[in-house]
Amino acid sequence: MTIEELEQIAESVRRENANFDYEVSVCMDLACASQGSDKLRDALLRSAEASGKKVLVRRTGCMGPCSHGPLVRVDPDKTLYGHVSPGRAQGIVDSLGGEPVAELQCELNEHFDSQMRVVLENAGYIDPEKIDDYIAREGYKALVTVLMEMTPGGVIHRITESGLRGRGGGGYPTGLKWGTVAKAAGDVKYVVCNGDEGDPGAFMDRSVMEGDPHRVIEGMALAAYAVGASKGYIYVRAEYPIAVSRLTMALREARRRGLLGINICNTPFSFDIEIRLGAGAFVCGEETALIASIEGKRGTPRPRPPYPAVSGLWGKPTLINNVETYANIPPIIRNGGKWFSSMGSERSKGTKVFALTGKIANTGLVEVPMGIKLRQIIEVIGGGVPPGHTLKAVQTGGPSGGCIPAEMLDIGVSYDALMAAGSIMGSGGMIVMDDTSCMVNVARFFIEFCMTESCGKCIPCRAGTAQMYTLLTRICTGKGTMDDLALIEDLCVTVKETSLCGLGQTAPNPVLSTLKYFRSEYLEHIANKRCPAGVCHMHAGAEADVFAPAVSQEVVA
Amino acid sequence: MTDAVEVKTLIIDDQEVSARRGQTILEVAREHDIHIPTLCHVEGLSNVGACRLCLVEIKGSNKLLPACVATVFEGMEVVTNSERLRRHRRTILELLFAERNHICSVCVSNGHCELQTLAQEQGLTHVRMPYRNPQLSVDASHDRFTADHNRCILCTRCVRVCAEIEGAHVWDVMGRGINSIVITDLHQDWGSSTCTRCGKCVQVCPTGALFEKSKIGTDNPKNPDFLPYLNLMREAR
Numbered sequence: 001m002t003i004e005e006l007e008q009i010a011e012s013v014r015r016e017n018a019n020f021d022y023e024v025s026v027c028m029d030l031a032c033a034s035q036g037s038d039k040l041r042d043a044l045l046r047s048a049e050a051s052g053k054k055v056l057v058r059r060t061g062c063m064g065p066c067s068h069g070p071l072v073r074v075d076p077d078k079t080l081y082g083h084v085s086p087g088r089a090q091g092i093v094d095s096l097g098g099e100p101v102a103e104l105q106c107e108l109n110e111h112f113d114s115q116m117r118v119v120l121e122n123a124g125y126i127d128p129e130k131i132d133d134y135i136a137r138e139g140y141k142a143l144v145t146v147l148m149e150m151t152p153g154g155v156i157h158r159i160t161e162s163g164l165r166g167r168g169g170g171g172y173p174t175g176l177k178w179g180t181v182a183k184a185a186g187d188v189k190y191v192v193c194n195g196d197e198g199d200p201g202a203f204m205d206r207s208v209m210e211g212d213p214h215r216v217i218e219g220m221a222l223a224a225y226a227v228g229a230s231k232g233y234i235y236v237r238a239e240y241p242i243a244v245s246r247l248t249m250a251l252r253e254a255r256r257r258g259l260l261g262i263n264i265c266n267t268p269f270s271f272d273i274e275i276r277l278g279a280g281a282f283v284c285g286e287e288t289a290l291i292a293s294i295e296g297k298r299g300t301p302r303p304r305p306p307y308p309a310v311s312g313l314w315g316k317p318t319l320i321n322n323v324e325t326y327a328n329i330p331p332i333i334r335n336g337g338k339w340f341s342s343m344g345s346e347r348s349k350g351t352k353v354f355a356l357t358g359k360i361a362n363t364g365l366v367e368v369p370m371g372i373k374l375r376q377i378i379e380v381i382g383g384g385v386p387p388g389h390t391l392k393a394v395q396t397g398g399p400s401g402g403c404i405p406a407e408m409l410d411i412g413v414s415y416d417a418l419m420a421a422g423s424i425m426g427s428g429g430m431i432v433m434d435d436t437s438c439m440v441n442v443a444r445f446f447i448e449f450c451m452t453e454s455c456g457k458c459i460p461c462r463a464g465t466a467q468m469y470t471l472l473t474r475i476c477t478g479k480g481t482m483d484d485l486a487l488i489e490d491l492c493v494t495v496k497e498t499s500l501c502g503l504g505q506t507a508p509n510p511v512l513s514t515l516k517y518f519r520s521e522y523l524e525h526i527a528n529k530r531c532p533a534g535v536c537h538m539h540a541g542a543e544a545d546v547f548a549p550a551v552s553q554e555v556v557a
Numbered sequence: 558m559t560d561a562v563e564v565k566t567l568i569i570d571d572q573e574v575s576a577r578r579g580q581t582i583l584e585v586a587r588e589h590d591i592h593i594p595t596l597c598h599v600e601g602l603s604n605v606g607a608c609r610l611c612l613v614e615i616k617g618s619n620k621l622l623p624a625c626v627a628t629v630f631e632g633m634e635v636v637t638n639s640e641r642l643r644r645h646r647r648t649i650l651e652l653l654f655a656e657r658n659h660i661c662s663v664c665v666s667n668g669h670c671e672l673q674t675l676a677q678e679q680g681l682t683h684v685r686m687p688y689r690n691p692q693l694s695v696d697a698s699h700d701r702f703t704a705d706h707n708r709c710i711l712c713t714r715c716v717r718v719c720a721e722i723e724g725a726h727v728w729d730v731m732g733r734g735i736n737s738i739v740i741t742d743l744h745q746d747w748g749s750s751t752c753t754r755c756g757k758c759v760q761v762c763p764t765g766a767l768f769e770k771s772k773i774g775t776d777n778p779k780n781p782d783f784l785p786y787l788n789l790m791r792e793a794r
Contacts, residue, residue: 302606303626454733
């Protein structure tokens with residue numbers, strides 16, 4: 001494969017597409033597919049054939065505003081239709097060349113205009129099962145160019161220059177990580193892609209893997225070249241069967257095109273990727289647990305150091321990055337590090353994909369430049385909370401993150417600003433809550449999640465989260481006391497400071513942040529046995545519950 | 558801090574000590590009679606850093622490090638017994654006491670229990686948290702030993718000694734989080750498992766979770782000190 005051959009493939013795709021007057025793209029991502037977009041596509045294909053017009057009906061990955069699905073986009077007019085049922089297919093095909101179907105049109109210009117798409121640049125424009133579609137949009141150009149023209153050091157330099165930081169949540173500088181693995185001693189090295197996305201309400205990585213799988217593969221190949229690895233693993237959770245099948249197909253197509261395998265592009269560089277399925281444990285998103293899981297062991301974390309960069313998979317230097325991190329690599333290589341670092345804020349460069357969910361008009365996937373005001377995301381891109389309700393808080397970072405109150409919406413979205421607000425960037429979950437959400441109940445939900453997902457290896461996480469859950473349940477049922485609250489705060493500190501891995505160390509964050517900003521709600525539950533949001537069911541006569549264990553019991557020693 | 562220097566000097570609790578490169582803080586501290594409480598660590602087995610009792614403070618870092626796995630570096634200043642650490646240790650022990658059914662007065666290991674000793678040593682007098690009182694089984698199917706999960710603290714010493722020393726790997730952990738439990742083979746009865754009956758797991762168990770049937774009451778001291786000797790003899794061979 002050479003640049004010229006890539007260009008030829010791209011050209012043939014363009015020629016083929018030029019045969020059609022209209023392109024009708026149907027979003028087949030999970031949210032739209034669950035509402036029958038596969039039937040819609042069949043109906044569109046039938047109507048298009050019957051109409052005699054030259055129409056290309058294309059299946060695509062997630063277009064973004066999932067709450068308006070099933071989505072259909074008609075090019076070249078760029079008309080976006082929402083809530084399209086299969087019965088509407090005929091109408092859409094008939095309208096081609098004339099006036100668009102007004103009642104189906106989505107007015108989402110503001111939603112899209114405030115976004116900046118880098119990772120999702122192909123989402124909604126390519127068929128994820130066709131490698132040629134990806135190549136036609138500059139796919140694999142970065143890889144072939146790098147193999148022909150750049151040294152591994154040059155690649156790392158470009159990534160460092162871009163200021164890209166890990167998108168899995170930690171925000172570790174990617175260039176630094178690559179440099180460490182490249183310098184680590186050893187001739188066998190591994191590149192691992194962490195696709196074990198597990199935060200409640202987050203689906204960024206799934207959309208990328210399902211909608212643009214080749215982007216992840218190209219990013220990994222570039223990483224492998226940079227650090228000197230010849231073997232890669234994509235760790236995907238088994239709950240994402242479509243992502244698994246798309247990736248499997250993408251790997252096969254890439255191999256067929258000679259973009260993976262031995263001596264890629266007739267260079268000494270060889271690289272191939274294997275898929276490993278996670279069995280549903282959230283903790284396997286933690287890198288040392290993920291390594292154990294790939295090795296076939298029980299997925300539990302181990303203390304670091306040694307870091308995986310020095311001793312990872314089977315004791316070899318291993319580079320682990322998140323799906324979205326790899327998806328950022330090809331455009332950085334193509335456009336240069338300076339292009340990337342021109343986007344974003346001071347210490348957080350580029351863009352970030354968020355999965356916007358909760359009490360908001362436009363739920364779905366959005367990609368915004370770092371540093372954008374939270375208010376912009378919620379009110380302009382998200383379309384605000386439903387009428388008649390007021391925004392209460394925004395939860396970012398999943399179970400490791402925190403709740404940012406409505407008063408703080410003017411902070412910019414960056415690693416440091418979110419950290420300072422008591423939350424984290426996390427992998428990109430963003431849950432919007434209005435006045436119908438009880439913040440104590442939200443904290444309890446996340447602690448319950450951490451409790452059931454704790455691996456059980458270290459005591460503070462295993463028993464600490466369970467105790468916090470019990471105590472929060474007491475408060476939520478009107479049985480809580482001020483002593484319980486003091487104990488929760490005490491446990492937060494111990495679990496945070498003494499847990500072995502990131503899961504435990506960040507598990508108290510939802511509790512700490514709600515205690516910081518919504519303490520009055522906790523006090524209302526305890527003192528007046530009342531849930532201000534009307535979510536928690538208080539037991540009648542809760543105070544007199546004789547079965548509730550006393551606050552202090554003596555150790556039998 | 559060059560790695561070429563084989564001998565490191567560092568300070569543990571205001572005491573200047575020397576160490577070999579690659580030694581853990583715990584090893585160095587014990588050599589110099591500085592006490593750091595441990596529970597999942599047992600000499601002769603691999604370290605997992607799971608109990609978090611051996612966490613120590615390093616000057617200049619806010620992060621607490623497990624002494625059993627953290628290795629020394631030149632000029633390191635270690636604090637092993639600050640008020641912050643003591644508070645964390647007491648809370649962790651409280652969590653253990655409230656997690657399962659630890660009732661010392663009716664336990665075979667009363668008086669020989671590492672958990673009990675640690676609680677006394679750390680000045681734990683009360684448990685502030687609600688006892689969880691889980692209903693757990695007792696496996697008495699083995700003709701020589703009994704496993705009482707009510708007293709297990711999931712330190713995984715049994716798992717490690719069986720896999721690393723005996724080479725049988727009969728024990729392992731099943732389940733997740735608060736529902737974790739140690740099992741024999743694929744959750745068979747201990748008596749019908751592939752257990753080699755060597756009894757090492759019983760000797761290293763810090764509590765009364767694994768005990769010998771013939772010994773009842775308080776007359777059940779355990780002796781995990783055979784492990785370092787066993788390892789020494791193996792290496793010499």
